[in-house]
Amino acid sequence: MSEISEFEKAFGEKCDLTVAQQLRVFAKLVGLERMHPTQQSEMSKAFYAGFNQAFMLFTNEISAQSDDEGMKTLENLADELNQFMDDQIKAHEKNKEEDENTKSV
Helix, strand or coil, X not given: CCCCCHHHHHHCCXXXXXXXXXXXXXXXXXXXXXXXXXXXXXXXXXXXXXXXXXXXXXXXXXXXXXXXXXXHHHHHHHHHHHHHHHHHHHHHHHXXXXXXXXXXX
16 A cells, blocks of 8 residues: 655645646645636736746756755745745734734724
8 A cells, every 4th residue: 555645645636746736736725716717817827937937947047057056046945935935824814813803893
């Protein structure tokens, strides 16, 4: 019996490493199915465009750097993305708290 991956536990499907699958994961995370069809389409386009830009960065720019430079670039990108996600979580928590306070008034 094969072991279930963390990805499969979290998203209920095997990880096949395609952009389409990553879009499905993103859609689950942001509730894309609850959005207006035009917004769904535009977010899907933006996701693919962003994924393409990141892919081009990795394949064209970072791969041309030395190992040390490449690692530093990846660390900087990870720090930037982690800060973005931390800010998003804090903003979400603040908005949720404000919504709860508004409802109790």
